[in-house]
Amino acid sequence: MRALVVEDDEDLNRQLVAALSDSGYAVDSAVDGEEGYFLGDTEPYDVVILDIGLPKMDGISVLEQWRRADRKMPVIILTARDRWSDKVAGMDAGADDYLAKPFHMEELLARVRAQVRRATGHAKSEIECGALRLDTKSARVTCDGQPIKLTSHEYRLLAYLMHHNGRVVSRTELVEHLYEQDFDRDSNTIEVFIGRLRKKIPGDLIQTVRGLGYRLSEEPEQG
Amino acid sequence: MRFNSLAFRLFATAAAWTLVVLPLAGIIIYRLYRDDVQASFDGQLQKLVNAITVDSMGAGDAPPTAPANLYEPLFEITHSGWYWQIKPLDDPSGLRLVSPSLATASLPSPAARGITPDSSGARWMDVFGPKREPLRVVEVIDSLGHEPDKPRFSIIVAGPLDWLEHLISNFRNRLTIALALAGLGLLAVTVFQVRFGLLPLRQIEGGLSAIRSGDATKLEGELPAEIEPLQSELNALIHSNQEIIERARTQVGNLAHALKTPLAVITNEARDDKSGIGAKVEQQAHIMTDSINHYLDRARMAARVGVIGRVTPVPPVLSPLVRTLERIHKDKGIEIDVECPPDARFQGERQDLEEMLGNLLDNACKWADQRVTLKVEVSGTTGRAKGRRLKITVADDGPGVSTELRGRLGKRGLRLDETKPGSGLGLSIVSDLAQSYRGSCKLARGPEGGLSASLELPAA
Numbered sequence: 001m002r003a004l005v006v007e008d009d010e011d012l013n014r015q016l017v018a019a020l021s022d023s024g025y026a027v028d029s030a031v032d033g034e035e036g037y038f039l040g041d042t043e044p045y046d047v048v049i050l051d052i053g054l055p056k057m058d059g060i061s062v063l064e065q066w067r068r069a070d071r072k073m074p075v076i077i078l079t080a081r082d083r084w085s086d087k088v089a090g091m092d093a094g095a096d097d098y099l100a101k102p103f104h105m106e107e108l109l110a111r112v113r114a115q116v117r118r119a120t121g122h123a124k125s126e127i128e129c130g131a132l133r134l135d136t137k138s139a140r141v142t143c144d145g146q147p148i149k150l151t152s153h154e155y156r157l158l159a160y161l162m163h164h165n166g167r168v169v170s171r172t173e174l175v176e177h178l179y180e181q182d183f184d185r186d187s188n189t190i191e192v193f194i195g196r197l198r199k200k201i202p203g204d205l206i207q208t209v210r211g212l213g214y215r216l217s218e219e220p221e222q223g
Numbered sequence: 224m225r226f227n228s229l230a231f232r233l234f235a236t237a238a239a240w241t242l243v244v245l246p247l248a249g250i251i252i253y254r255l256y257r258d259d260v261q262a263s264f265d266g267q268l269q270k271l272v273n274a275i276t277v278d279s280m281g282a283g284d285a286p287p288t289a290p291a292n293l294y295e296p297l298f299e300i301t302h303s304g305w306y307w308q309i310k311p312l313d314d315p316s317g318l319r320l321v322s323p324s325l326a327t328a329s330l331p332s333p334a335a336r337g338i339t340p341d342s343s344g345a346r347w348m349d350v351f352g353p354k355r356e357p358l359r360v361v362e363v364i365d366s367l368g369h370e371p372d373k374p375r376f377s378i379i380v381a382g383p384l385d386w387l388e389h390l391i392s393n394f395r396n397r398l399t400i401a402l403a404l405a406g407l408g409l410l411a412v413t414v415f416q417v418r419f420g421l422l423p424l425r426q427i428e429g430g431l432s433a434i435r436s437g438d439a440t441k442l443e444g445e446l447p448a449e450i451e452p453l454q455s456e457l458n459a460l461i462h463s464n465q466e467i468i469e470r471a472r473t474q475v476g477n478l479a480h481a482l483k484t485p486l487a488v489i490t491n492e493a494r495d496d497k498s499g500i501g502a503k504v505e506q507q508a509h510i511m512t513d514s515i516n517h518y519l520d521r522a523r524m525a526a527r528v529g530v531i532g533r534v535t536p537v538p539p540v541l542s543p544l545v546r547t548l549e550r551i552h553k554d555k556g557i558e559i560d561v562e563c564p565p566d567a568r569f570q571g572e573r574q575d576l577e578e579m580l581g582n583l584l585d586n587a588c589k590w591a592d593q594r595v596t597l598k599v600e601v602s603g604t605t606g607r608a609k610g611r612r613l614k615i616t617v618a619d620d621g622p623g624v625s626t627e628l629r630g631r632l633g634k635r636g637l638r639l640d641e642t643k644p645g646s647g648l649g650l651s652i653v654s655d656l657a658q659s660y661r662g663s664c665k666l667a668r669g670p671e672g673g674l675s676a677s678l679e680l681p682a683a
Contacts (some may be wrong), residue, residue, distance in 0.1 A: 011488040018493075053480055080483035081476055084544060084581030085574055091547040098551065102487035105494065118554060125602055 001116060001160060002044065002177050005029040006036030006062070007051040007078065016049055019105045020112070024139045024155050028181045033057025040066050044176045045073045047115050049108070052090065055131040060093045067094035068106070074115035076108070089098035113137065127162045130205060130218035134162045141201075149198055157193050161206065161216040170213035229424070230417045237413040245406045256398075257391050264387055268361045269345060271295065272380040275307050279320065279378070280367045287367045287376060289320050298322040302354050304383025306330060313374045328353035330379045333362045340364075349384060367470055384432065397591050423447050427454070434461065472574075479515065486512050489521050502663035508541040520652055523574075524659045534683040537567040537599055537613070542579055543595075552588040559584065563599035569613055570683040571660050579656050579664075583617040583676050590621035590673065601682050611682040612662075618669035618676075629666050629674075653678070 003025040006012040013029050020027045028043065030036035033054040040062070041088060048194055052059035063075055074096040079086060082100035090098055096118075097111050113136045127134045131144045139146045141158060150158065156178045161169060175185050194214060198206055207215045225231060278290030287309055297305035299322075306325040309318030310332075321329070333346035340346050345361050352358040358381040366375050423446050433439040443456045485506055493504040545559045569576050580597075587595040600614045653676075654664045661678040668677030 009484045009488065012491070014483055015488065080480035082479075083476075083574060084547075087581070088543040088577070091544065091550050094549070101483040102490050102508070105491050109385045116553060123554070134627045138227040 001046040001156065001163070002026045002028070002180075003112065004036070004043070004045045004048045006031075006033070006040075006049065006054065006059070008032060008054050009051075010070075015105070016108070019109060020049075023109055023112075024152060024159060025112075026156060026178055026180045026183075030129055033059065033062050037062045037065060039181065040071060041069060043181060046119065046177060047112050048075045050075050050077050050095075052081065052086070053076055054147070060089060061091045063090075063095060074119050074208070076111055076115060078103075078108075091139055110137075116163065122163065127165070129162055129165045129216055132162070132201060132205060134159060143201055150197075150200065154193055154197055154200070157190070158197055158201075161214065165216040168209050168212050168213075168215045173213070233417045233420070234413055237416075238410055241409045241413070245402050245409075249402045251622070252398060253391075253395055256394050260387060260390055260394075264359065264382065265361070268359060268380050268382050269343070271307070271382075272345065272361050272363050272378055275309070275380060276363055276365050276367065276378050279309055286318055287320060298324050300324055301326050302352070302356075304352065304356055304358065304381075304386070306352070306379075306381040308377075308379045309367075310377045310379075311374055312377050314438040318375070325353070330358075330360060330377065330381055332377050333360060334377060335392055350381075352381065352383075357388070357544075358382065359384050359387070389644050423450055423669070427457075431457075434525060472523065475519055479519055482515055483512070486515075500661060524656070533570075533572055535569045535571060535573040537569055537576070538563055538565055539633060539648050540569075540576050540580065541597070541599075544577065544584060548581075548584050551585075555588070555591070556593065557588045557591055558594050559588070560594065560596045562597070564601055565600050567599050567613060568683040570681040575660070576680075579653045579678060579680075580615065580617075582653050583615075583678070586649055586676070587617050587621075587674070591619035592621055592673075594620045594671070595650050601683075613678075613680045613682040615678040616672065616675060617678075618670070619673035620671040621673040623668055623673045624666070626668075650676075 001026065002018045003029060004014045005013055005020065006029070007016060008031050010031065013031060015109065017027045017029050024156045025047075027182055028045075030039055034056045036050065036054065037057060039045075050059045050063060054062070059077060059079070063077070066073075066075070075094065075099045076099060077090045077095040078099050078101060079090070096115055099108055099111060117123070117127075117136065125136050127136065133142045134140075135142070136159075139155065139159075141150060141155070146156050157174065160174065160177055171190050178190075179185060194206060194208075201206045205216055205218065207217060209215055233362045237238045275290045281289040289309075290307075295305050297303040298307060303324045305322070307322045308325060308330045310322040310329075311319075319329075330352075331348075331350050333348040334340075336348065338348055345363055348360045348362075350358050350360055360379060360381045362377055362379045364375055364377055367378075378536055386432065426444055427442065427450065430439065430442040430444065434441070441461060442454045444453045490505055490512075491506045493501040495501070495507065496504070541561055541563060546559060549557060549559055584595065584597065596616075596618050598616045598618075600616075601611060602614060603611045649668075650664070657664045657678055657680060660680050662678065665677045665679075667677065
């Protein structure tokens with residue numbers, strides 16, 4: 001899962017990035033509206049944390065421009081202006097949720113999880129696929145109740161596949177959604193991680209669809 | 224008309240002037256007329272006495288003769304009021320000549336009563352005649368054509384005064400009626416003048432009450448030159464008032480923004496710190512946040528006090544809030560049913576209404592199972608805008624709150640369920656805001672078992 005943090009206060013920006021990274025997200029960050037807009041416009045994020053009061057271009061304008069360009073990723077706006085008229089303006093500009101400063105990081109993370117789940121069509125905080133169970137709250141994966149130890153990259157890959165289970169996910173999509181912007185993207189590394197995951201989780205849950213990508217499914221492989 | 228009013232002042236001064244001037248003018252005109260009439264009557268008598276004097280002269284030493292009564296036919300009619308009499312002064316037994324009208328009576332002599340003659344030698348006196356009628360008498364002493372040392376005669380002519388009095392009183396009555404009518408006319412004109420002249424002030428009064436009730440934002444209309452400066456000053460005042468409020472709101476918002484980001488940083492940093500100081504800092508930062516929110520709310524409310532009232536139509540506030548809240552709580556699939564008369568209007572600031580409704584609806588959505596209902600009612604629709612109240616009820620179909628706990632709800636910072644996100648300030652803000660509008664916020668058990676919050680606010 002990739003997240004974008006657009007916040008001009010450097011300390012808060014750093015804290016947000018740290019908290020999201022700890023929760024298994026690949027995080028990019030921007031400290032002004034223009035940079036934030038550019039990143040959101042070019043990279044495929046799964047969730048965006050957007051401050052309203054930004055230099056160069058305010059958050060509402062950034063959001064409106066994304067939506068006009070048909071960028072549909074979930075956006076949580078962050079602001080000190082907590083009057084309902086501000087919330088209405090934010091939601092009308094296309095935000096999916098709203099959080100007033102100061103906030104508890106746990107609450108922000110809960111809302112981020114909720115937005116990611118909502119975007120991928122999962123109602124509960126736990127996603128299941130066969131014997132596999134992903135607890136998005138604690139960022140833990142269990143198989144038949146037994147915890148599975150995963151590295152952060154393995155977790156990201158599996159979490160992404162589980163959020164999109166049943167759907168064929170291309171290698172490019174995985175690269176785009178699993179790594180930060182400046183990461184050296186080599187799609188071969190995906191194959192390495194898929195191989196490692198297949199050893200850790202049972203059976204043939206991760207299917208290879210030739211020429212298209214991968215699919216996480218409990219149903220037997222077709223063809 | 225009140226005593227302490229411009230209209231009364233203008234009317235009273237104009238009326239007092241009319242009441243003094245008209246009677247005074249009446250008295251002067253009456254006197255002039257009376258003197259004129261008397262003088263002309265006296266002139267007529269004088270002419271008669273002179274004519275009789277000349278006409279009655281005898282030739283040489285011959286005694287005077289009765290004059291031919293050509294001058295006044297009424298000398299011929301008994302007791303007509305018109306008389307003449309010629310009497311020798313030195314010889315009491317001498318011949319006395321009188322007009323037929325006098326018959327056997329005689330006229331008293333002013334000379335005998337010691338009245339001095341005027342410059343023409345005539346003596347004047349008012350007496351009562353043979354029929355006790357008032358008479359004007361003139362007497363001339365003359366020797367009637369004889370040598371100056373010869374016996375002298377008293378020639379007296381009398382005319383009726385009652386005729387004169389009649390003439391004068393007739394005039395007086397007509398004058399009084401005419402002046403009274405003129406006075407009434409003047410008063411009527413004054414009333415009209417005052418009303419018409421002060422009409423623009425009524426216009427201002429109407430304009431100000433329209434601003435107060437929120438139907439207008441400034442004093443409209445063409446006003447006369449004298450009060451046009453007042454109009455522009457008032458408009459400037461209203462405008463600057465609104466600007467001050469806007470500025471206060473903006474600065475309050477800026478302050479909030481400036482303080483809340485560092486507080487967010489401190490809080491997050493403190494949470495990661497495992498030494499004792501972290502917990503302390505977090506606790507203090509929480510208190511600071513609470514204080515900032517509290518005083519920001521206060522400042523927002525204070526900025527509103529004394530502002531000429533604004534009116535906020537309710538339906539346009541509802542739909543964006545409902546849209547936003549349904550979106551925020553999309554996961555739960557909350558449905559918000561709104562029932563609101565299209566002409567419901569709140570006497571107050573839009574932001575404050577948004578704040579109250581937003582917090583109540585947000586609370587309801589957090590706890591609701593599926594449905595939240597919002598109902599707006601206007602009471603006292605008939606009659607004037609004053610005293611009309613808005614009743615807004617927000618109810619949910621959630622678990623509700625027990626009667627015992629309900630009493631504690633709305634206390635600042637109290638959160639009955641710490642697992643749900645929130646600051647614990649929502650209801651206390653609603654209740655503070657409602658009170659600042661002399662309204663109230665009451666909690667009860669809703670029809671579907673959930674919590675029902677009723678706001679009572681002034682309507683416009």
